[in-house]
Amino acid sequence: MNLLVTQDEHRKVPESPRVEQMVNLSSKKLRTLAGLAAVAGLSLALHAQAAQASGGVPPQPAAELGKTAQPKATIQGEQATTLASNTNIVRYNRLYKTGAIPASKCKEVNVSLRTAAGVKAYDQQLLNCMWAAWAPILKASGANYRVKPTMVLYGSKANTVCGVISSPTSYYCGHGTKAEIYIPWGYIANMWKNSPTYARAYATNTMAHEYGHHVQYMTGILSASWSRQYAFTTSAAKLEESRRRELQASCLGSAYIGANKRYYPMSAGLYSQWKYLVEHSGDIKGYPRDHGSFANHGWWSHAGFYAASSSTYAGRCNTFNSASSRVS
Ligand SMILES: [Zn+2]
Numbered sequence: 099m100n101l102l103v104t105q106d107e108h109r110k111v112p113e114s115p116r117v118e119q120m121v122n123l124s125s126k127k128l129r130t131l132a133g134l135a136a137v138a139g140l141s142l143a144l145h146a147q148a149a150q151a152s153g154g155v156p157p158q159p160a161a162e163l164g165k166t167a168q169p170k171a172t173i174q175g176e177q178a179t180t181l182a183s184n185t186n187i188v189r190y191n192r193l194y195k196t197g198a199i200p201a202s203k204c205k206e207v208n209v210s211l212r213t214a215a216g217v218k219a220y221d222q223q224l225l226n227c228m229w230a231a232w233a234p235i236l237k238a239s240g241a242n243y244r245v246k247p248t249m250v251l252y253g254s255k256a257n258t259v260c261g262v263i264s265s266p267t268s269y270y271c272g273h274g275t276k277a278e279i280y281i282p283w284g285y286i287a288n289m290w291k292n293s294p295t296y297a298r299a300y301a302t303n304t305m306a307h308e309y310g311h312h313v314q315y316m317t318g319i320l321s322a323s324w325s326r327q328y329a330f331t332t333s334a335a336k337l338e339e340s341r342r343r344e345l346q347a348s349c350l351g352s353a354y355i356g357a358n359k360r361y362y363p364m365s366a367g368l369y370s371q372w373k374y375l376v377e378h379s380g381d382i383k384g385y386p387r388d389h390g391s392f393a394n395h396g397w398w399s400h401a402g403f404y405a406a407s408s409s410t411y412a413g414r415c416n417t418f419n420s421a422s423s424r425v426s
Contacts, residue, residue, distance in 0.1 A: 181329045185418075187322035188342075193239040193313070194413040199357040200234060202227035206362045211290040211297050217283040218251050220298075221305050225249050225279065228309040228354055235412055241316040247277040247309070253284055270308045272315040279308045299372040302364075306351030313350050313412070314343070323418070340388040341381075341425045342417040345398040348376065349415035352402030356410040359403070376400070391426055 204227035209216045229246050236243035247270070250256070256263040258280060260271035266282035281304075290297035314320035320343070327339040355364055355372070364372060377396035381387045389395070398417065404410045417425055 181326060184322035184325045184329070187318050188326065188418040189416070190419075191239065191317050191319055193235070193241075193317045193319070194416050196235045196238040196412050198409040198411060199353055200231055201358045201361055202231040202354070203361045204358060206298065206302070206368075211294070211301060212287050214251050214283045214287075217281065217286050217301065218249070220301055221251075221281055222249055224302060224305045225309070227358070228306065231354055231357065232309070232313060236313065236316050239317050239412075241318075243316055245272070245275050245277050245312075245316065247272075247279045247312055250278050250280045251283045252280055253282070256280055268304050268308055270311045270315075272312065272320070277312060277315065279305070279312075281305075293371070295367050296371045296375070299368055299375050302355065302362075302368075303351065303372060303375055306354050307347050308351075309354065310347035310350035314347060319343075319346070319418075337387050338422060338425060340386075341390040341394075342420075344388070345390045345394060345425055346415050346417040348379075348395060349398040349402035349417065350412060352376065352399040353404070353410040353412060353415060354402075356403035356405060359405070360408070373400075387426075394424060394426060397424070 204223060207220045207223050209219050211217050211220060225247065233243055250258075252263070254264075254266060256269075258269065258271050258278065259273050259276075260269070260278075263269050263280060263282075266285040267280065268282065269278075269280035271278045271280070286297055286301050289300055311320060314323070323339060323343045327336050327343075330336050330339060355362070359365065359369075362368075373396075376399035378392055380390045380392040380395040390398070398415070401414045402410060404414065
């Protein structure tokens, strides 16, 4: 048994896209860091939205990640620890052959995000709807889809099974047959003060991205990707693996959003703010290139969303079988 930690820090998040802020946005980003630690019986991924002092990849894992509690028998056993088999899992996963993601038909919850209660109501429905919409896809992928993440709202700090969150952080923690998504409600509430529409787009996209990591977890991709990352010997290769994993989480999240766009609806101002958000998220100068460029983050988000069609597919999100330039 071991602990898998995927840590994503959105060190800088674009503020509401008002014109006067455009100049500053080139130096801002939605940062994602990922890290992995090996501990008994746990597997987790976490997301941060706020700055931490140093960049880089969190604690290195010591152990056999392929044996992390996984829903798929195919990644259990000794073979799963090899780079080749992990590459098979991330690159040729049955997830990529699943059909159209169904629309959840969930409407956006019409509530102010100024309060914890508001954020909770808003995000809990999103979570419930993602759980339902992804069910047929994950079952078709062969995953044993029985782990529904629990949403936990917190202020500035939280102690979790996966570790301590010390900055406002959206945080996915999967361990065995359980998973939690931590949401720093105050962060979203502050965003709401500046731009309610942007806060809605942000809250929606963040939950969708976190759920993208859950899809990765359920299909074995999360663990296999981490195993690959640690098997690589160069920093450049490790960072590229991180970018593939993070860009995929955004793509999968956007695929859910796109599948349900007519019902939510993700249109008009909310869509334009969402578009702005995903096109202004990614790596910035001075930090590790672990998340992807703004351009590629936008590209994969749109690939998932696929606004030109009513059908979206997880197979559009195979970042692990894409050219390096597409995950730069
Ligand atoms: Zn992430």
